[in-house]
Amino acid sequence: MNKLFRIAAIACFITVGFTACEKDNHISDDDTDQEHQPKVVVKDGETKDLVNVSTTSNTQGTISRDGERYALRNFRQFAIEDGKATENVATTFYFDFKENDAVDAEEAPLIWIAESQAMGVEPNTAKGYSLSYIDKRFGAVRADDDFTAVEKMGIAFAPGATGWATYNMQTHTVEAVAGRTLVLLKDGEPQFKFQIRSIYSDETPNKESGPTNYIYYAIDYQDINKVSEDDDIKDNENYYKLIRVENLPIAPTDEGSEQNESGLYFYSLSENKSIPQDQISSAKWDLAFGGMFTSFLSGNNGSDEKNYGAGNSAVGGIAIIESEFDDVEQLPSDMEFKTGKDIIGTDDQGFFGAGMGWYLYDFDGKLVREGAEEDKHVAYALAEPITKKDETVIKPRTVIVKTANGDYAKIKMISCYKGLFNQEQWKRGEAIMYATFEYVLIPGDKNTFEIR
Known part of the structure; x- marks a missing residue:
């Protein structure tokens, strides 16, 4: 059992007894008052280092929360050999927005491609997930918007191509497309909206031309069914001032x-x-x-x-x-x-x-x-x-x-x-x-x- 869950289970047993714990851990599917508890719980205003809290051994990055919006920064994973994480960066990353944590490949809603010239995301269709996008500011996107379905979303190298980012041929840098929001769907229903901000560490290329500090994904994500009136301000603290x-x-x-x-x-x-x-x-x-x-x-x-x-x-x-x-x-x-x-x-x-x-x-x-x-x-x-x-x-x-x-x-x-x-x-x-x-x-x- 993961250390985090083992401690929680012991605490529950001491406080209210085994019977109550067992009842709480077996909530019926139709109990709408009980919200899903993610593997990594992040309180509003808090930032956590995934090296310390992830249920996986090969994950790096930080996760923070502002209201219902989460910010995943410097996210990357390392290849596993003989059951242990190596120093070699993996070619695919796996993260579950619902769990606020990296997960096994088979269970991951999204597959994050981490190869040069192939940096992007695609859904795990075997589990019923699909991907769409909309050219609309992140904070303004709602579940009832009209989305455009895509098989995957990568970098647009050619004029007219659709991607989450474009490639600057002059500086050999990758820049996120402004105002493009991606949407993760499960069985056709929108679950999460997210935007990829950068693939550089700390969101900043280390050189003006041909930077080398990649691949570190910076991603904002939010349950698309949980929106607030303050989402405008969360998009940019300088709005309306x-x-x-x-x-x-x-x-x-x-x-x-x-x-x-x-x-x-x-x-x-x-x-x-x-x-x-x-x-x-x-x-x-x-x-x-x-x-x-x-x-x-x-x-x-x-x-x-x-x-x-x-x-x-x-x-x-x-x-x-x-x-x-x-x-x-x-x-x-x-x-x-x-x-x-x-x-x-x-x-x-x-x-x-x-x-x-x-x-x-x-x-x-x-x-x-x-x-x-x-x-x-x-x-x-x-x-x-x-x-x-x-x-x-x-x-x-x-x-x-x-x-x-x-x-x-x-x-x-x-x-x-x-x-x-x-x-x-x-x-x-x-x-x-x-x-x-x-x-x-x-x-x-x-x-x-x-x-x-």
Whole structure:
């Protein structure tokens, strides 16, 4: 008997006696009040190391729980020889979501392929299991959704192929397809929804090109019949918040600052953090700063060969509208996102205009002020209305970004001067370019920019 169950049985006997234990251990199938107890019990908010708690001897990884959602990380198994685990990674892994644990191959609902170029999952059809998928955010998937059946799900190497991930030919990396959720069914009935996040240890390739730290599966899973109103937040802790980013050093040009030699800067709105420039070909960033003075904005889209992220799995884009940030409560239904690079920068009503922009560039200082030396070469962010000398009022702008994984964010570009957030403070000679902006991020299947 497994040590975990032996201890539980002894405790039960001491507490209430053998008869009561035997009754509890023989619950009829129609007793719907008694829920199944998995082999590995994980309490809400808890993380367990499978090396210590798994009923198998060859399993590695951690499992944690947030409400009804479980996170399996760095999951892998090792080959068994003469009844003992070896140091050789197995070519197939086996895990049962219902048990929160690895299981024998014959009983496993899913077979996890762990071979180079064949990393994926297939159902154990001999036990009545089948596999489907839906292109929908994990937290939004419900049992009554319309799913597409598949025999198995692997990596899509060819254009148009369907997989849980795509292969980047430029960097030889595997990237999960954004918003693709897999569904495990038993006898045709949906049981669990799950998403494969990565095959790299700690979900991070150890090299920009040709990483070697695989195969470590990172998987989120949940009983598809147990959903909650908080699933939106569990998909991303940054949803429905007003997030402020101050003095982002996109291209410092003041004395004493390190120059941004590449003229590029990348930011993840989803994770609210800067992304290293060596990850330009990845889907980790959502917003790029480039072009003149590193001040032009673009989204991340792998299908556009002119985009900075060309070749990756990103589906993003960018747009701008003539509205104040707080007034943009809904995603415009006719919004068209541009997918190239350096799309939104200088406004047409100023010098060097390039369409509707997020800032007005005043070359000689006479568009907004009197033309004094300190008034020249000033960049006026258009988060607020600006009145020009000819009494023309420039309406405020709001940037809308479709993120790399298909979510949406509205952005208020506040300033490009370090520590100066009001237009009266912006003068020639002040530290520039340091981007300050605020944004609200919402799931890709929603259209209301609410703050919770």
